[in-house]
Amino acid sequence: MISGAHAIIFSSNADADRSFFKDVLGLGSVDAGGGWLIFALPPAELAVHPTEAGKPGQEIYLLCKDIETTMKELESRGITVERPLYDQDWGHLGFIHLPGGGQLGIYQPRHPQPDHVSG
Numbered sequence: 079m080i081s082g083a084h085a086i087i088f089s090s091n092a093d094a095d096r097s098f099f100k101d102v103l104g105l106g107s108v109d110a111g112g113g114w115l116i117f118a119l120p121p122a123e124l125a126v127h128p129t130e131a132g133k134p135g136q137e138i139y140l141l142c143k144d145i146e147t148t149m150k151e152l153e154s155r156g157i158t159v160e161r162p163l164y165d166q167d168w169g170h171l172g173f174i175h176l177p178g179g180g181q182l183g184i185y186q187p188r189h190p191q192p193d194h195v196s197g
Contacts (some may be wrong), residue, residue, distance in 0.1 A: 089178035145186035
């Protein structure tokens with residue numbers, strides 16, 4: 079029934095963030111018209127967390143197998159990485175700064191993952 083997921087990042091500088099995902103992270107993309115890039119993502123997983131009343135929402139995090147190596151690689155490419163990293167029960171968490179002013183969470187999971195993600 080479900081064939082995939084489409085995540086959206088809202089940005090004050092969409093062109094800079096698109097360049098970041100294409101040139102720095104190396105994600106493949108297609109042009110949906112007029113330079114509007116749609117990026118390919120690696121396999122994904124979805125979790126549903128409880129929230130305070132009246133505050134539903136969504137978040138997106140990138141996953142990696144080795145957070146320290148990944149963060150060092152991003153820093154070597156000129157990406158601002160928020161330090162220190164956070165040690166959570168569910169994973170080792172960090173944040174990277176996007177050119178458009180936003181930030182994106184990235185973590186090395188400790189929780190079990192669906193086979194198509196962890197494989």
